[in-house]
Structures are given as structure tokens and as C-alpha cells.
Amino acid sequence: MNINLITSVTGFPHGTATANRIKMIAKALINQGNHFCVYTNCFLFNKYNTLPKGQYEGIDFLYLHGHTEEINSNLKKLLLFLKGIIRLHHVISKLDPKIDIIYICAQGKIFNVITILLSKLYRIKVIEEINEWNHVVLNRKIEKIINEGPLIKWTDGAIVISNKLDRTIKAIVPNYTTILIPVLEDAEKFNRLTPVKENISQYCFWMGLVDGYLHDILFIIKGLGLAYKNGYNYNFTISGPYNQDSLNKIINNAAEFGYPFQNINLLGYISEDELMNQCKNAHFYIVPLADDIRSQSRFPTKVASYMFCGKPILTSKIGEVGSLLEDYYNVLYYTPDDFNSLSEKIKLLSTNVHLYKTICTNTTKFAINNFDYKIYGNRIHTFFSEILSK
Template sequence: MKNQKHVVFLGEARFPYGLASVQRMTLMAKALLHENIKVTIICRKGSWNQGEHPDFKYEGTYEGINYIYTSKEVHKPKGFIKRNVQKIRGIYGEYQYLRNLKKNGGISMGVLSNRKLIHVFRYVFFSYLFRFPIVINLVEMASSMNHKRSLSRKINDFILDKWIVKLYDGALPISDKLKDFYHVASPLKPNLKLPIICDFDKFNISREPSEPYFLYCGSISYREVIDFILEAYKHISQEENVKLYMIVSGESKKEVARFQQEMNDMFKTEPIQLFSNIPYSQLVKLYVNASALLIPLRPTLQDSSRFPHKIGEYLASGNPVITTNIGEISVYFKDGETALVAGNYIVETFAEKMKFVVDNPEKAKKVGLVGKELGLREFDYRTHGARLKAFIENL
């Protein structure tokens, strides 16, 4: 369509089957499509292992979203030389594809998610070369991350948050703290807070009969949080009537089994079950059938800056969310009405909220349903399309 706006998403991989960052990008694209804005997701290289998603083409349309892998491969080749050849081909393919887009109608905005300096510089250069504004999808204060990082990664993140952030033409921060951070760094540039977003329609499935269980979903690298949940569960697990399920990412089946046994050794009846690398349809079922969903946030700069994507999915399940009063939680949620919010990051306080679910299942269910209503108002992707459209027009 002539004069139709066109937004490109840069710097991500594994579309459309990636984790939270890919899901956020996908939902942003769907929000724009809802406002008749054309979108294209550009992935530089293949990242899946051979055999994963074997029928997925390197270029096409997914849920109305145009996408392309500019290396013309969606899988990671075996061998050092082949992998690096693919990377180079992908970079050149990015250049060609953006150049052609510019010639054939233009680019209204580029949205960048990548945080590696070498790639950030390239995308900023492309935006200058092809004269389109580039904005950062700002979802974390990377320099505040507490998990183990190499020295080179720490330097990378420090430089990004200290200086490189000023090179972008605007930002889409996920939280008030990140919005304030970007405003201080670039006070004259546009800055739109875009909170967690979710496709609530995908969670409209029927509940299935199952044993009662709490559910936590997150990376195994957040071992401190997992240990916190285990300690809280110990406080309410005398009878172990409500089980504890955990969905952990990034580990082999063997490692997950070892980790599960290690945790179950703490209890009498082995009440803990771990899941890893499960299909999205199974993830949705686990959310929908849970008694409550757990997401304790810590009183750190890292957690007060971020707003975990899974909170939106938790709300979409219609089940109560148990969390802590950190960061964006205090902006959107009220304890006992839209979520069960522990006043602090203390095991005993969090355990009290879990105990409430065990002792008051009907009241807890009502909290979950009201939380879902809040989520539909604030976080459904369709509610943010018009805001994004106005942001593009003001760039």
C-alpha cells in the first residue's frame, strides 16, 4: 500500500520460537499490524540446531508478520568455518535487504533489541546510511545484572548504558525506572513506556483436571530466586498437598533430572516437578491449570528496572499471581485484588501469600480473574498499537 508506514525489527534471532525477547518483539509487531502498519522482522543468521523446526523457511510470513533470515538459513551449521561464513553472509544480506527496502518505499522506524556493541554499531550505521530512525527496545539495565558475566560482557554493558544509549533516536522502555534512565541520558529524544504485552487470546483454553500445584517459570541461572521459592514452599509444605512445578530454560534433560532430584531430596514425597524446552502449547496448559503462579522480584536495581514478560502470560491464565512489591508491581497491582503481593522479599512473607492460596482457593481464584481483567486493559497487545503509531509519527 502506497505511503504505508513500515517498521523493521533488528538484532533478534530464533523468530518466532524464541524466548521472552522474541515473544515481545512478535507482539510489538502484531500491535503495529493492528494499526495497519507494515512490519518485517530481520534475523541475521540461523540459530536453531539441525533438525529443529525443519519445515520453517528462511523467508515468509508468520501470523501476518513478514520475516527474513538474511543468511538464507534458519539453522546453525556445523563447523567453525561454516558458522562464520553464515554470519558474514547474514550481515551482507542485512545490508542488501535494508537498501532495497529504502529504495522501494522507505523505512519508518527500526527497533533494535541486540545489546552487543559490535552489532549495535552496525545497526546504528545502517540507520545513518539508509536514513531511518532507530529506537532501542529497552527491557533491562544490563550493567546491573547480578548473574555471572565475563569481564568483556561487563565492559560491553557498561559502555552501552553509559554512552551508546545516547546514539539511538528514541527508546521503548518497559518500566518507569528505565524510562527515567533514558530521559536523563537523552532528554530531547522521544521515549515511550511500553510495558509487558501479551496475546490473551492464546490462553482462552479450558482447564483440565489436575493435582493442585504452584508454578514458577524462569531461567535456571536465577538460582537465587529458585532457592527463595524452595524455602517459601518449605514453610507451607507440611502435608505437601499442593505440588511445586518449575519450568526452567536452557538446560539439558539430564541436567534438569539431576536438578529435580536434588530439590526433591529436601522433601518427603518428592513434590517438585521440572519442565524444560517444552512446546508453547504445553506451557499455556501448565499456566492455565495452576493454582497460582510465582514470580518473586528482588529489591535490586536489576529487578526494579525490568518487568518480566511472563507476568503478562501469568495474568492471561486467569490464575492468581504471587509476587513482591518491587518496581512495576507497585505501579499496576494491588495486593488481594489484582495479585497477591508480598510487601517485601522475605521468605516468610512470600510463604504467607502461598498459604493464602492453599487455605482460600475460591478467594484466590477471584484474585486471578480480576488480575486477568487488569491484564486485558493494560497489557493486551491490541491496546498499544495506537500508542506505537503515534510514537512513530513523532520520531
């Protein structure tokens, strides 16, 4: 079976959560004897993505528009987008409905609609990846039309990341075929990480798209600021791309809540090896989840990475995370949207050494038993095979 991942929202092989999700699903399927290829029409510049065509850990990839350098001209982007569509048509027209299947990252993009229409033209089955629906919360009407229309009504099935999303989708299309696959990681790569360095400042770690989740970062600073005022001093290391406006808001927020800006280490976008070492060497992590529709449907990819690193996660008992993880055993929950509660949990981790060590031990065990991509290889392969054979 040939799986053809088609996307316009991430480069490859390097990127943030979406690129990592693609890699984990791909490796699970390749382990079952399948071929996996990524076709991307994304224009997000990433200095670590230098080849427009190649192979990464057994995964073939191709930039449909043929470019990996930074492009600032909107006109050039439009022309390259159209070039990518033409090349996409060529790719899909060569696929064999008996052995090929298309796999798309399901965001409400016109590119996905074009992909689905071309797939229907050539009778190729389509499976989508649904890991977050933001269109309701962000009031994005066009995305709502696409997400709740073509992406679930014209496709043949979906990999969903949470029970909440599964229920939401089936309320629209009751007989829609889905499979629930949680956040995934590669357990082996964490065994190769650099050991924790001695004599370094203890820090809280966060990774992701800073601009997209700035509210989460500002919330963490509030909690760290209150903890700092009470005598619990932790640095805050942030990995991920950010713009000047986000930086200014971080500076102002730190000043407002009494958290020293010199305690904040903004790394920007770093290599995967450096990212994992920063993650491994952290003292704890904070994953803000608000009591809203978006967080109830989410399952942050970073949760798996953090748990494999074996350090405590502070988060809220919301959605899939709240259903799977056990308070005071392999996670520590604070009251949603309450930075006073977050500060109290930071204090608890600082003063209760036994609790800290208990969570460290149990979080790794849970990750190994639940988030290693190898566990799900056969299930994902069977799901794709059954869709293909319909």
C-alpha cells in the same frame, strides 16, 4: 510505514520473552495498517523454527544468515555471522528513509552497533526496545559502553517497559524520545485454551530461561519446600530450556530444603500451544523479584500471560509490577528475598478460598484492560510515525 525489526538475540517466530514481545508490538502496528518484517541473525536453535524465511500471523521474517538448524562449530557461526552482516547491509541499503524505520532489541551487542552505523549511513531512523538493562548488576563493561553509548545516543527513540528504565535512560540523555509500553499479550488466544482438567495435581507454574533465571527457580523451591513441610503440597512445573548444571543445582536445592524432587516437572522448551495450556491449568504462579536494581527496572513478560490465565501471582512489591498491581486484590505480595514470607502466602492461598477466587477474577479483568496489545496500537503507531517524520 514499514517497520524492520533487526535482532541477533532471538529466533523467530518461536522463542521466549523477546520473541513474544516482538510479536505483540508487530501485531499492534500491523493492525494500524503498517508492514512489519523481522530480520534475525540469531544462532539459538529452536526445533519449532524450521524455515529461514516466511510469514507468521502477518509478520514477515528472514534469517539473515539463512540457517535454522543447530550449529555447533564456532568457526561456522563466525562465517555465518559475517554472512548475516553482508546481507544486513544489503537489506538496509534498499530501505527508503521516507517510509522505512528500523526497530532493534536493545541489548549490548556489537551486532546492534553495526546495525545503527549502517542505518546512519543510509539515513534510516532507528527505534530501540529497552526492557531490561543487566550490565550494571552483572558488571558487563562492554555491554555498559554499548547500552549507555550508541544504543541511546545514536538512535532516535525507544520503547521502554518500565518507569525506572525511562528515568535511568533520561538521566544519561535528558531529551531522549521514549514511549512507555507495558508487557503485552494477545487476549484472544487465551479464550481458545483448553479448559482446566479435572483430577490433576495442583501445581505452581514458571516459564522462562531456566539457566538465565536459575536463582529465581531455586528461591521458589525454597518456598515450596517450607510449605510442603507445613502440610501444603504443590507440584512445581517449569517450562524453558536448561542444561545439566542447572538440573543438578535444582536437584540439590530440592534435597536441601526438603522438597520432593518428584514434585518438580521440568518440561524443557515446548510448543506455544502446550506452554499456554500448562500456564492455564496451573493453580498459581510465582514471579520472584529481588530488591535490587535489576528487578526495579524489570517488567517480566510472563506477568501478562499469567494474568490472562486468571490465576493468582505471588511476587514482591518491586518496580513496575509493584506500582501497578494491588495486594490482596489482583496479586499477592510476599517480602522480597524472603522464602519464609513466600511460604506464608502459599499457605494463605490454600486456606482462604474467597481470597483465591477474588484474585482469580480481578487478575483477568486487569489484564484485559491493561495488557492486550490492541489497546496500544494507535499509541505505538503514532510514536513510530513521529520519529519517522522528524
